[in-house]
Amino acid sequence: MSSKLSNRLKSILDEDRKVLSKNSERDLKKKLADIMSSYFSIDKRKVRINIVKTNYQSEYKLTADMPIKKSALDKEK
Amino acid sequence: MPNIIVFTSGKGGVGKSTLVANIGTAIALYHKKVVIIDMDIGLRNLDMIVGLERKIKANIVDLTKGLCSLKDALVYDARTKNKLALIAASQSDFKKDINLFKFRAVLSDLETMFDYILIDSPAGIEEGFNKSIYYAKKAMVVVNPEISSIRDADRVLALLENHRIKKEISLIINRYRKELKKKRYYIPSDEIIELLGAPCIGVISEDERVLRQNNSGIPFVYQSNLQISTEIKEIAETIIGKKKNRITKKNQTKSLWDKMKKDSS
Ligand SMILES: Nc1ncnc2c1ncn2[C@@H]1O[C@H](COP(=O)(O)OP(=O)(O)OP(=O)(O)O)[C@@H](O)[C@H]1O
Ligand SMILES: [Mg+2]
Numbered sequence: 001m002s003s004k005l006s007n008r009l010k011s012i013l014d015e016d017r018k019v020l021s022k023n024s025e026r027d028l029k030k031k032l033a034d035i036m037s038s039y040f041s042i043d044k045r046k047v048r049i050n051i052v053k054t055n056y057q058s059e060y061k062l063t064a065d066m067p068i069k070k071s072a073l074d075k076e077k
Numbered sequence: 078m079p080n081i082i083v084f085t086s087g088k089g090g091v092g093k094s095t096l097v098a099n100i101g102t103a104i105a106l107y108h109k110k111v112v113i114i115d116m117d118i119g120l121r122n123l124d125m126i127v128g129l130e131r132k133i134k135a136n137i138v139d140l141t142k143g144l145c146s147l148k149d150a151l152v153y154d155a156r157t158k159n160k161l162a163l164i165a166a167s168q169s170d171f172k173k174d175i176n177l178f179k180f181r182a183v184l185s186d187l188e189t190m191f192d193y194i195l196i197d198s199p200a201g202i203e204e205g206f207n208k209s210i211y212y213a214k215k216a217m218v219v220v221n222p223e224i225s226s227i228r229d230a231d232r233v234l235a236l237l238e239n240h241r242i243k244k245e246i247s248l249i250i251n252r253y254r255k256e257l258k259k260k261r262y263y264i265p266s267d268e269i270i271e272l273l274g275a276p277c278i279g280v281i282s283e284d285e286r287v288l289r290q291n292n293s294g295i296p297f298v299y300q301s302n303l304q305i306s307t308e309i310k311e312i313a314e315t316i317i318g319k320k321k322n323r324i325t326k327k328n329q330t331k332s333l334w335d336k337m338k339k340d341s342s
Contacts, residue, residue: 001268002261009224009264013231013272020235 025049032064041072081184081194082316083213084249085237087229089200091221092251095287096309097197098126099298103313105154105161106298109192112151112162116209117199118175121166128294129154129163138167141179147186156299162191172205184212193316202236210237215245217278221252222264227272234275247278249312254283279312281305 033044048065084093094117101113114137115123124130132152135145153159167174187194198209210216216237220230230248237246250266257263270277284305290297298306314320 001264005262005264006268009227009268009272012224012228016228016231017235020232024239 033066036066040066041069043067043069080188080192080215081196081213082215082217083196083198083210084217084219085198085206085210085233086200086219086226087202087233088221088226091219091226092281092287093200093219094122094126094197095291096217096219096249096251096281097195098123098291099296099306099309100313100316101161101193101195102127102154102157102296103298103310104193104195104317105157107313107317107319108160109317110160110162110190111193111195112164112187112191113195113197114164115166115197116175116205117197118166118170118172118205119168120199121168123197124152124163124165125294126291127154127161127163127296129165130294133163133165136165136167137180137183138170138174140164140183141175143179147183147190172199172203172208175208177208177211180208181212202233206233210240210244212242213244214242215247217247217249218273218275219249219251220269220273222250222254222266222269224264227264227269231273234273246275248273248275249278250280252283253280278315279308281308281312 029047029049030044032049033042033047036042037044043066046065046067050063050065051060052063054061084097086093094115097113101111104111113123113127115121116137117123118138121136124133129152134152135149137150139145140147140150150164151162152165154161154163184194196209196213199205218230218233218237220226234246237244248270250269253266254263258265266277266280282305284297284303286300286303287297287305290300297303298309300306311320
């Protein structure tokens with residue numbers, strides 16, 4: 001197989017897989033927001049999740065940023 | 078349901094039905110009881126490849142609708158001393174006409190009667206595919222050495238890997254031409270395995286006698302002198318546990334998200 005063909009095939013699969021893992025990211029975000037919103041008034045559109053490197057030994061953590069709706073806080077006052 | 082094995086591909090015409098017919102026959106010739114189910118509702122084919130089309134009185138849609146008994150829908154192949162049975166697809170219904178829960182009940186009944194259940198999935202990734210793969214514990218993804226087939230197989234692999242019912246997944250590379258391995262335009266089998274990142278259970282050569290045998294209704298695996306018959310028998314032996322799979326898994330280039338995802342086994 002020529003390297004041209006190999007690279008073409010790899011880049012096709014990489015592109016497809018990127019879209020797919022975007023889908024699973026979206027799915028996780030939606031599920032997390034759904035669970036949290038039964039406890040808090042989450043602003044579902046603003047939920048961010050991320051996988052970040054925590055130290056030089058390549059440990060990772062999953063972070064979720066879920067803003068609580070301002071209207072919900074106002075009600076508390 | 079450990080011995081329910083689905084043959085699928087995404088892309089059509091890669092050899093799923095041919096492989097189900099021949100691997101099913103090979104397993105039966107090892108004296109194991111095996112049933113092959115054609116799930117390509119509306120486009121039935123498997124019955125012709127195994128040469129049982131004239132014996133069919135009822136089909137999988139009738140069965141799931143409760144319009145016939147298992148006995149009516151099962152057609153046995155005398156050449157295998159009735160070790161091989163077939164449940165045909167319906168030619169007049171549609172994929173939607175199979176109810177998943179009823180299908181599950183049929184599979185449960187078949188499990189008490191057979192050692193292996195092989196499901197021939199339709200092409201595509203829609204309803205027929207989803208129903209075919211749903212209860213399978215093993216999935217054979219059939220792929221040809223062509224970029225379109227490889228791309229579709231990659232999509233199907235992702236769907237199988239993320240399915241709520243965990244599946245043991247293997248590749249079968251079909252229509253392979255070893256003599257072209259060194260050509261710049263050809264994709265060698267080890268590259269396909271590497272790219273798709275799934276273990277490969279066997280490679281079946283391209284052979285024009287497949288067409289001849291499919292048209293005659295006598296699975297080619299009966300012709301034991303053929304290279305493709307040996308290749309099929311090796312896969313059958315791996316399935317029934319007579320033989321360890323020699324081809325091993327290569328690393329997949331997964332995204333960070335996929336790597337971090339918990340294995341839910
Ligand atoms: N190893 C092989 N060598 C040569 N021809 C083959 C081989 N395997 C399959 N074929 C041919 O490929 C064609 C498609 O095979 P088959 O019908 O089994 O594919 P399929 O994946 O079931 O198709 P569909 O998606 O339409 O159900 C047939 O003409 C068959 O004869
Ligand atoms: Mg078919």
